[in-house]
Amino acid sequence: MTVNSPVPFEIALESRAGPVEAMLRRLLEDRLQPGEIARPERLFQAMRHGVLNGGKRIRPFLVMESAALFDADGEAALRVAAALECVHCYSLIHDDLPAMDDDDLRRGQPTVHKAFDEATAILAGDSLLTLAFDIVSDDVTQLPAAARLALVLSLARAAGPGGMAGGQALDLQAERTAPDESGIITLQAMKTGALIRFACEAGAIIGDAAPSDRERLTEFGSAIGLAFQLADDLLDLTADADAMGKATGKDAAAGKATLAGLHGIEWTRRQLQGLVEQAEALLEPFGDKALRLRQAASFIAHRRN
Numbered sequence: 001m002t003v004n005s006p007v008p009f010e011i012a013l014e015s016r017a018g019p020v021e022a023m024l025r026r027l028l029e030d031r032l033q034p035g036e037i038a039r040p041e042r043l044f045q046a047m048r049h050g051v052l053n054g055g056k057r058i059r060p061f062l063v064m065e066s067a068a069l070f071d072a073d074g075e076a077a078l079r080v081a082a083a084l085e086c087v088h089c090y091s092l093i094h095d096d097l098p099a100m101d102d103d104d105l106r107r108g109q110p111t112v113h114k115a116f117d118e119a120t121a122i123l124a125g126d127s128l129l130t131l132a133f134d135i136v137s138d139d140v141t142q143l144p145a146a147a148r149l150a151l152v153l154s155l156a157r158a159a160g161p162g163g164m165a166g167g168q169a170l171d172l173q174a175e176r177t178a179p180d181e182s183g184i185i186t187l188q189a190m191k192t193g194a195l196i197r198f199a200c201e202a203g204a205i206i207g208d209a210a211p212s213d214r215e216r217l218t219e220f221g222s223a224i225g226l227a228f229q230l231a232d233d234l235l236d237l238t239a240d241a242d243a244m245g246k247a248t249g250k251d252a253a254a255g256k257a258t259l260a261g262l263h264g265i266e267w268t269r270r271q272l273q274g275l276v277e278q279a280e281a282l283l284e285p286f287g288d289k290a291l292r293l294r295q296a297a298s299f300i301a302h303r304r305n
Contacts (some may be wrong), residue, residue, distance in 0.1 A: 008297040016064055022077075023082040024051055027135060030240070042116070046124035047131075050112045058300065059199045060085050065292045066203020066217055076143045077206050080115040080151060083135035084202065087159050090128035093121050095168065122165075129159070137295055138198045143206060150205050158198035167191025169255070178257045185226075185259070192232070193225025200224075200293075213285075220282040227275040227301040233260035234268050235305065272301040 028048050030039050037103050062079030067077035096103040096111040097118060115122035135141065136151050143151075157163055167190025170179070179187060200221030204214035237260055260268040279297035283290035 009292070009299050013056060013061055013299070016061045019078055020057050020085060024085060025052070025076055027082060027086075027131065028052070033134075042120060042129060043123055045164040046112050046116045046120045046178040047128055049109075049115055050093045050121075050124055051086065051128065053109050054107045054248075055089075057081075057085060058228075058296070059088055059195055060218065062196065062199035062221070062293070062296060063202050063206075065296065066200045067206040068254070069203065069208050069217075069286050069289050069293075070213070072144060072203065072207035076141050077203065079135055079138075079141045080202055080206060081199075083132040083287025084155070084195065084199055086128040086132040086135070087155065090125040090132075091159075091164055091168070093125040093128070097121060100168070103126055105159055144208075147205055147208065151202055154198055154201060154205065163190055164192075165273070167194065168174055174256050181259070184257055184262075188226065188229040188259075188271050189222070191268035192229040193222060196225035196228055196304065197221035201251075216282055216285070220279055220297075222283065223275050223279040224297050224300050227272055227279070227297065230259060230268055230275070231301055233258040234265065234272075235303075237261070237265065276301045 025048075028044060028051065030041070030044060033040060035067075053073075055253055060078075063081040063084055064074070064077045067080075092106060093112045095101050096106055097113055103111055105111065109115075111121070112124055117125075132153060132155065136155065137148055141148060157164060161169075167187055170183070170187040173179075174183075174187060197218055198221070200217040201214060204217045209217070236258070259271070263271075276297050280294050283294055286293075
């Protein structure tokens with residue numbers, strides 16, 4: 001199958017999700033790794049519950065497709081993609097906790113703290129975050145040491161206090177003091193956008209891309225990261241809980257300000273189309289090799305769940 005063959009995007013997404021799922025299952029087996037003492041069964045059951053429960057695997061897809069632009073090693077890209085999914089799923093486990101968003105459902109199934117208990121959910125999230133850096137830094141991820149170091153640093157900054165975790169802190173603060181439009185954009189760029197931006201930058205790092213291409217992919221990730229959150233806010237206003245597999249309307253109920261809430265549905269749809277066009281323009285130098293990434297930008301902006 002050639003890169004530019006007219007395959008529906010959902011099929012391409014599923015074709016990437018399958019190997020990611022298999023890799024995650026291997027990484028979450030009970031088999032001890034060198035230096036480990038034991039793998040507690042209940043903890044790993046909770047980790048698997050939080051990771052192997054479906055999901056689009058859009059962030060791993062972005063890692064692998066971005067790496068493919070530079071003909072990078074597919075197995076290394078797959079391992080980095082799985083590591084990123086561990087970070088993403090850790091964030092969902094913690095985000096669902098009673099102290100955070102207090103959700104009972106995730107992807108149509110009980111959240112980890114409901115299926116197990118709060119303490120186990122916290123530890124499962126902690127373990128997935130730590131495991132991600134284990135995966136990236138391991139010699140089994142066959143990349144030059146400098147590339148693995150760059151990935152570790154970039155992922156740490158995307159996931160940490162200046163990225164996703166900091167964005168979650170701002171989100172909690174927004175329940176008490178509503179941010180202005182600039183504050184909302186900052187919050188969303190951190191909480192949602194940072195890992196999506198990393199996913200695209202990671203592909204360039206794995207592929208040893210030129211600095212200009214790494215910057216271009218990072219900008220692409222920023223554009224589709226904002227689109228992802230705008231689409232999420234739009235769905236929170238317009239979709240029902242059955243379609244989403246989780247509660248909807250929670251932002252308005254909690255008094256959280258969103259760009260969609262501030263400007264309305266039609267404004268949000270126009271912004272989403274503008275972000276898709278911006279993302280496509282950034283990919284122009286890559287030609288047909290970027291077809292799947294262009295499709296991903298449109299899919300993210302116009303998704304229905």
